[in-house]
Amino acid sequence: MHTNHFQLMSINSRPHQGHGMQDVANVSPKGRLVLRMRFKHYAGKTVLHCHILNHGTGA
Numbered sequence: 001m002h003t004n005h006f007q008l009m010s011i012n013s014r015p016h017q018g019h020g021m022q023d024v025a026n027v028s029p030k031g032r033l034v035l036r037m038r039f040k041h042y043a044g045k046t047v048l049h050c051h052i053l054n055h056g057t058g059a
Helices: 053-057
Strands: 006-011 033-036
16 A cells, blocks of 8 residues: 555454554465555545566466
8 A cells, every 4th residue: 555554453364463554565375464544635546556566467
């Protein structure tokens, strides 16, 4: 998320300990994150994306 920072609450159903604010998180293949975010200055849609480039190549 590059709009607002968030708190990472859990990774793969395990509570995450460091609840500091961040704007990136690593996700394992087929992994699951729970995060908490407050949208302050943005109305409408926002962007959530992945930086693993091979998602778009069909690899």
